[in-house]
Amino acid sequence: MSLERSDTGSIPPDHAPVVSHYLEFESHVTGGIRESVAHQRKMLDELGIHYTTDPSLDVDVFHCNLVGPRSLWYAKRARSNGIPVIAHTHVTAEDFGDSFRFTNAISKPLKPYLEWAYGQADLLVCPSDYNRRLIETYTDTPTTVISNGVDLEKLDGFESLADEYRRRYGLEPPVVFLVGHVLKRKGLETFVELARRRPEIDFAWFGPLDLEMKGRDTTRLIRESPDNCTFTGYVDDVRGAYAAGDIFCFPTHEENEGIALLEAMAAGKPIVVRDIEPFSWLDDGEECLKVDAPFGDLDPFVDALERLDDPELRRRLGSNAAARSESFSLESIAAEYRTLYSEAV
Template sequence: MKISHYFEFEDHITGGIRESVKNQRKMLRRLGIDQSMDPHLDSDALHLNLMGPRSVWYAKRARTRGVPVIAHTHVTAEDFGDSFRFTNALAKPLKPYLERVYGLADALICPSEYNRRLIEEYTDTPTTVISNGVDREKLAGFAALESEYRERYDLSEPTVFAVGHVLKRKGLETFVETARRMPELDFAWFGPLDRSLKGRETKRLIDGSPENCTFTGYVEDIRGAYAAGDVFFFPTHEENEGIALLEAMSTGHPAVVRDIETFSWLTDGEDCLKTAGSFERELEALKDPERREELGTNAARTSDSFALPETARQLEAVYEAVV
């Protein structure tokens, strides 16, 4: 089987979508499936990861030639707002565009049940839920970096941390204000700042954050974030899945998350702590190292089903079905 696995704007897109694509390509190599990174129509299937204009053009051509089209639904109008400058203005017209272009596919891959429920309002194209997955090999040996990264960013145990692009949608204001109300704890957000792409409110929150709140900027070895952090804090308002959450769980970190539909697969009090209100009580409870270890162990166990070998089999099944 030969798959044309195309990621439009690959040189410019970072964050969760990029990590998902890297995971997919690693899965294809493990499965021994021949893959091309360019949108070739001499393949058994065309797999598109971002429905930009070039991807749409090839999807239309593929349909006329009888080549099955698979599209990943990484982008929705719902999670597009409160991200970078101008994304709020673009979110409204984005939905009818996505309704049309997702309808060009023969099969859609959704990273979560929540994402699938959104997409089923866009189009009647058949959907399959396959997690973005977590690459445990990428994170191997993270613990050895603890001293280096704690010293680099002057962080003390227990450090409350987040990983990924610093976006308002991901609960930036909650993160900053929680840090302000809990000055006895260190808070660290590991991930690109991209100030030129940020709106005025986002930059105000970053610049006005308290002394115990650190924004590291881009971290070349992301294992350092999981080494220096103790409690993963993810107060995001909207998420299709959350690769950083899966990574934190797989490295045995307890997670504190906002109680939103996306995280319905998590069990409050067992493999995470959830709340729809203030997060102080939950973070206060995780000052206890025994409670952190208990939740972290359960979180790692839950993350087993998201490991790449499991998601690889699911991806292969989709390819076989459409081909």
């Protein structure tokens, strides 16, 4: 077993808990789950918590971030050996649909599988209160909430990239933008149609397209989008997205938390979100503009963007969002992992 630590990499003393911090399918997982795992490991390094990224029973705690077959194999044996099992609840049936090709068909049988799989853990870590309320309808396994957090260091110096990334993609401020995988669930149709309704404004979605993995509707929406709607594909430095964008518009229909949202807040961007339960913790008119818009109703989003034509409102909302994001910094939530593992052991 290869133990990892950021400073010396030394084998820990007997009294220090060792964690198997495992992400099944790690070489294939992208997006928010991968970011969350990177955040977790950065916090463990900074806390000096010793861990291996391999699935192992030669540990004090088995912590899996996906409940795939190999994770469950180890979880079952860990519990039989008295090793506490912690599982992250990144995946729900509710947020699985309208993502990639075939995910809608899989989402229905996925729920009973997750109900059983999450029941194999001793403790579930939920990234938000909303996710916790959802998971508590799946299983009676105890839950705790720890945010995915936002890595402020990753955004350092983002402002300096504004001109470069605007030139690269032909964008003129104020730019309405979004960051992350281009998924129908995240409000793709609303984003595209908003661009059509506001042809004088540039819209940009920074993130992987993966068209070969998308359904027919998603591909059509991307290919038939108006000229002022840019899909950049993968960007080599995500800081460029937050530098080039001015208004973060997130019309998603379902979200467990939303790391990109936290990053946009940390970058001081004014936020427009759909008024859904996952965002109940945000204060409308103070840290964001919430839009109560049934599916297909664009007018409330158009109204919100028109309000943000006012640069002073953009500045105030962005400043308040940045202040609120500080409580989600990795430095602010890291200690929760020390408590998590200590109590589990």
